[in-house]
């Protein structure tokens with residue numbers, strides 16, 4: 001009983017197989033119930049007892065070799081897992097971990113902001129990126145001649161359809177369909193015809209907040225923003241309001257937070273001022289409430305708009321807004337959820 005001719009024939013047969021069916025035929029020829037190796041194993045019973053251990057080991061070796069050759073050939077031929085030529089599994093080998101995807105840093109920031117606001121009682125609202133001019137501007141109390149309506153600032157799809165320039169139109173849509181009290185946040189991508197540089201991009205991301213009820217005041221706005229920013233940047237954050245103008249709020253404010261890095265002393269992150277401009281906000285303009293059929297004498301409310309790219313840049317120390325959409329893996333892989 002010589003195993004060598006069997007091994008040679010096995011190698012030739014495996015190499016000659018070019019289809020899954022031919023491979024299966026080779027498997028049956030060697031490993032099947034009436035196969036060559038099965039016959040070899042049976043024949044061991046006929047030889048001298050002292051010969052048996054060596055031939056038994058040979059038989060095992062040939063069987064493993066056969067399985068290995070079949071599996072390798074199957075892989076070469078691109079035959080999938082459905083064919084049972086798998087190599088015997090060695091559970092002691094180290095795992096080969098494939099690379100695992102992760103959420104984009106902008107998605108991570110959206111989710112962080114969303115989970116904070118949900119914890120504060122805001123519920124999710126959504127709206128379309130291709131929007132009617134009515135919701136993007138008119139209903140938000142933008143005068144007809146407002147410069148942001150200009151082609152230079154807004155991408156128009158047609159006369160009265162555009163790519164939304166902010167997430168504020170979602171406020172209007174939500175108020176149209178729901179009665180106060182209401183408390184929502186609305187995340188999304190927005191578009192502006194910007195001159196592109198390190199802090200401006202033609203597509204970026206915002207989260208809108210809106211709270212309408214009886215007797216809502218600016219103190220409520222301040223309280224919610226303080227809580228929100230402290231969750232996001234740390235419990236010692238302070239906020240300050242500066243007068244500003246938005247058509248859809250009155251009064252309107254620019255909101256600064258104390259620098260999370262130097263705690264107000266002045267550093268490179270806050271431009272030595274101790275404060276970082278972080279979002280816009282205000283009390284919803286009575287005209288906006290009227291446009292959606294909410295009585296401004298009975299209800300009041302506040303709104304705010306957060307720039308998500310800006311938050312991510314500050315949170316992760318990203319120097320250039322364009323890096324978010326360039327999709328350079330060396331950059332993206334550094335930024336994982338903390």
Ligand code: DAH
Pocket residue numbers: 165166167168208209246249280281282283302303304305306
């Ligand atoms: N929509 C504004 C923008 O894109 C951001 C904003 C400011 C939203 C104040 C608000 C707000 O709801 O009250 O610049």
